[in-house]
Amino acid sequence: MEFANNHQITDLRINFNSEGWGPTSGERLAQLLEQVPYAHFDKKEKVGRTADFVFQQFQQQSQSQGSFISQKQMHYARKREEHLAAIGTTDFSYKHDAIEDSTFQLVDSTKLQSRNRRQNAPSGRFTGGGRGSGTSGGRVGMQTGRGGMLQQSDGFAAQGSLAKAGGILAGGRGISRGKHVLGRGFRKQDRKADRLPSLVVGGEWDMIEEFDLVHLLKLVANPPVIEDLAWHGHIDRYDDSYDKISTRIAKGLRRIDNKVFYDVTTSEDPILERLAVENVGDVYATDSIIAQLMAAPRSVYSWDIVVEKVNGIIFLDKREVSSFDYLTVSETAHEPPQATADMDEINHPDKLSMEATMINQNFTQQVLSDAEDSRKTYEVNPFFDEIESGVEPASAAYRYRKFTLGNVRLVARCELQSWITKHGEDVLMTCHALNEWDSKYSGGVNWRQKIDTQKGAVLATELKNNSCKLAKWTAQALLAGAQQLKLGYVSRVTPTNPYEHVVLGTQSFKPKDLAQQINLSINNIWGIVKMICELLLSKADGKYVLLKDPNKAIVRLYKVPLNTFEEEEEGNPAEDDEENEDKDDSENEISPIAAVNGPEIVK
Numbered sequence: 001m002e003f004a005n006n007h008q009i010t011d012l013r014i015n016f017n018s019e020g021w022g023p024t025s026g027e028r029l030a031q032l033l034e035q036v037p038y039a040h041f042d043k044k045e046k047v048g049r050t051a052d053f054v055f056q057q058f059q060q061q062s063q064s065q066g067s068f069i070s071q072k073q074m075h076y077a078r079k080r081e082e083h084l085a086a087i088g089t090t091d092f093s094y095k096h097d098a099i100e101d102s103t104f105q106l107v108d109s110t111k112l113q114s115r116n117r118r119q120n121a122p123s124g125r126f127t128g129g130g131r132g133s134g135t136s137g138g139r140v141g142m143q144t145g146r147g148g149m150l151q152q153s154d155g156f157a158a159q160g161s162l163a164k165a166g167g168i169l170a171g172g173r174g175i176s177r178g179k180h181v182l183g184r185g186f187r188k189q190d191r192k193a194d195r196l197p198s199l200v201v202g203g204e205w206d207m208i209e210e211f212d213l214v215h216l217l218k219l220v221a222n223p224p225v226i227e228d229l230a231w232h233g234h235i236d237r238y239d240d241s242y243d244k245i246s247t248r249i250a251k252g253l254r255r256i257d258n259k260v261f262y263d264v265t266t267s268e269d270p271i272l273e274r275l276a277v278e279n280v281g282d283v284y285a286t287d288s289i290i291a292q293l294m295a296a297p298r299s300v301y302s303w304d305i306v307v308e309k310v311n312g313i314i315f316l317d318k319r320e321v322s323s324f325d326y327l328t329v330s331e332t333a334h335e336p337p338q339a340t341a342d343m344d345e346i347n348h349p350d351k352l353s354m355e356a357t358m359i360n361q362n363f364t365q366q367v368l369s370d371a372e373d374s375r376k377t378y379e380v381n382p383f384f385d386e387i388e389s390g391v392e393p394a395s396a397a398y399r400y401r402k403f404t405l406g407n408v409r410l411v412a413r414c415e416l417q418s419w420i421t422k423h424g425e426d427v428l429m430t431c432h433a434l435n436e437w438d439s440k441y442s443g444g445v446n447w448r449q450k451i452d453t454q455k456g457a458v459l460a461t462e463l464k465n466n467s468c469k470l471a472k473w474t475a476q477a478l479l480a481g482a483q484q485l486k487l488g489y490v491s492r493v494t495p496t497n498p499y500e501h502v503v504l505g506t507q508s509f510k511p512k513d514l515a516q517q518i519n520l521s522i523n524n525i526w527g528i529v530k531m532i533c534e535l536l537l538s539k540a541d542g543k544y545v546l547l548k549d550p551n552k553a554i555v556r557l558y559k560v561p562l563n564t565f566e567e568e569e570e571g572n573p574a575e576d577d578e579e580n581e582d583k584d585d586s587e588n589e590i591s592p593i594a595a596v597n598g599p600e601i602v603k
Contacts, residue, residue, distance in 0.1 A: 195550040198302040198322065202560065205545070209535065209557035213297045219527030224403035226481070229280065229411070230271060232398040233381045237374035238420040238429055238486065242367045242506050247448050253490055253501040256365045259394040262383035263288075263325050265317045267308065269413060270382050271400055276313055281402055281411035283533050285316035287479045288325070288472075290412055293532055294525035295471035300331050302550035306565065309541045314533070319565055327356040329435070330442050333465040337441060346498045347438060355498055356435050361394075363433035363488045363503065364417045368395055376419060376426075397428075399480055405530045408537070414480035427483045432473045434462050435501070436491035447491050451505050458489065459507070463518055471520050477511035478522070485509045 245251055265286070266272055272284050289305060303324065306317040318324040329352040330336045337349045345351075368374070376397070384393045396415050403410040417431040439446045445461045463470055477485045487507045493500040515522060535557070536544070545558045 195302065197547065197550045198304045198324075199319070199545075199547070201547070201558065202564065205558040205560050207556050207558050208539070208544075211555060213299075213553040213555060216297050216528050216531075217524060219531050220521075220523045221405060221527035221530045223522060223526055224405045224410070227402045227404070229275060229400040229402055231378035232271065232400075233379075233393065233396050234375055234377045235397040235416055235418050235428075236368040236376075236395040237371065238418040238431070239367055239369045240420065242488075242503065243508070245503055245505050246452050247504055250502040250504050253359065253362055253503055254366050256362050256394075258391050259365055260384070260391050261361055261394050262381075262396075264383055265320075266413075267315045267317050271398070272411065272413060275400065275411055276315075279313075281409040282312070282537060283314045283316065283408065283410045285410070285412050287412055287414040287476045289316045289318065290410075290479060290529060291472040291475040292324075293529055294475040295468050296528065296548070296555065297553075298332060298468040298471050299548060300336070300468065301328055301548075303548045305546040307536055307544040307546060309536065309539065309544070311541065312537075314536050323350075323353065325357070326353045327360060328466070328469055329353055329356050329437065330465045331469065332467040333442065335441070344496070346496070347441065351498070352437055355437070356433075359435045359490050359501060360433045363490060364431040365394055366503075367431060367486070367488070367506075368418055401479070401481070405526065405533070408530055408533045410529065410533060412479060414476070416480050416482060418486075420484070422484075428481065429484045429486055430473070430477045430480060430482045431486045431488070433488040433490045434466070436489070437498070438492075438495040440495075447489060447504055451489055455505065455507060459487075467518070470518055474511055474515050474518065474520055475525060478515065482511055485511050485514060 242251070266284050266289070269286075275281065276284055292299075292303060292305070304319065304322070306319055308315045308317065329349070337347055337352055339348055378397060381393050382398070395417060399414045399416060401412055401414055403412065415430075416428050418429045420427050420429060436442065436447045442461075442465055445458060447458055451458050474485065485508070487509070489504045489506070490501050491504055492498060493502060509517075512522070514520075532546075539559075543560050543562050543564060545560050545564075546555060547558060548555050
């Protein structure tokens with residue numbers, strides 16, 4: 001009794017829950033759990049495994065390689081995204097930290113190869129020891145392509161990104177004795193030839209950030225809140241007769257001469273300039289630039305984006321003299337087209353890129369209806385000059401939208417090509433064209449034999465060879481709010497004729513369904529955009545360049561002087577005069593892109 005009287009326990013603050021188990025709600029409990037992230041969990045929800053360390057790695061590998069996933073895995077991925085959207089939080093998601101990554105250093109633990117490579121080399125007639133059969137015995141010649149610009153008949157040029165790449169050609173006597181080894185060995189060297197960057201890094205540039213594209217696959221963010229700001233331009237109705245096309249009733253691809261395409265960069269868009277003055281957003285860009293960032297983990301070729309930050313407002317631009325608007329061909333293929341001696345001139349990578357771009361533009365205008373009531377008109381096209389006679393702007397509706405990603409306000413100009421009526425409702429569409437140039441070099445699938453009965457096999461091959469291009473088209477459709485994405489399959493009349501093409505078929509997709517089919521996570525692509533926008537907003541005012549390394553999956557951010565690229569925009573009159581003279585001298589020559597040279601492109 002004495003112990004109990006001297007030692008009394010008081011003020012225990014015991015909260016008794018009379019209705020169940022667990023703590024009761026109160027002011028003290030709210031203070032204790034104020035900084036603890038919370039995500040609602042219902043034991044009735046089917047979220048899959050308790051601790052899944054395999055699926056995310058498999059999903060990243062499939063997305064980087066551009067391969068299909070099974071229906072069960074696609075259903076599982078959709079459930080995961082729905083669960084993340086339902087709980088409304090990304091506190092438990094992976095967040096890239098460049099400062100933390102800089103504190104780690106990867107140690108190469110691979111076994112070093114022996115320096116004496118010929119110590120255990122087998123003897124025989126195909127080992128390269130014969131006269132002229134290897135690099136040490138015979139004569140080896142170097143053939144270097146002529147670099148520069150590829151000029152179209154309308155004066156629009158594309159930069160030859162691979163025109164300067166050198167190809168190794170074997171020469172000398174004795175090559176027939178070692179042809180089994182030489183053929184494979186030298187083709188392998190050609191495949192591993194270093195690609196050239198989209199622009200040369202200047203000596204005064206300062207690299208301030210560097211991150212691996214593999215890390216971008218781990219980023220996750222909730223889809224943004226979307227708001228429409230303005231509509232401009234017009235769109236025509238889609239001609240549904242093209243849905244009935246097959247190889248037996250294929251339609252030839254026509255050249256559209258009376259329409260002009262406008263691909264104006266961000267800083268030269270008057271609507272975006274007005275919205276920036278009104279302080280509507282923090283970051284301004286076009287749908288093609290944002291789609292390039294979203295599909296960055298799948299990109300192989302080099303690309304660059306110019307970033308200008310003025311008074312805290314960011315403009316994402318493309319350079320005027322660049323190949324940013326040109327479509328790539330077989331970019332993610334196992335053996336992409338290269339400027340080698342055994343490759344035909346018509347299959348040069350730069351010419352294939354221009355051919356695919358013109359095919360895509362002609363297809364988007366050919367599949368439209370000519371009926372009088374088929375046009376939807378919005379506010380005036382901000383880029384069309386009415387002084388031009390005999391031409392009209394291409395069918396395109398410019399939809400200006402604001403995407404709110406947490407504290408980031410992103411304003412973008414998105415583009416739609418056509419519309420169609422489905423079940424009594426008008427459906428907005430984006431149209432694009434895949435092109436077959438030579439099945440021997442592009443996966444071995446002949447479209448004319450497979451497209452009518454096995455269209456899925458054709459699409460799977462295109463996803464393997466053009467994973468980045470399909471991802472960008474899907475991202476652009478999602479940005480524009482299109483309910484349908486139309487893909488056209490266009491092929492050469494003959495593999496050796498790049499001047500004439502036919503439409504073999506079409507296929508329709510819902511953008512969200514296609515994104516799941518090609519393993520493009522919506523939460524991931526918005527996580528990439530949010531991370532890059534937050535990174536740029538944290539920097540000081542100035543000019544920057546985002547540059548993808550041509551031979552590594554790395555993106556670097558450079559700080560450049562304010563007058564960088566101004567000489568390219570101003571142009572050199574002397575060089576223009578020389579180009580005009582060269583054009584006059586070659587009027588009688590046949591241009592390899594003359595037949596696919598579509599309407600005029602205005603930047």
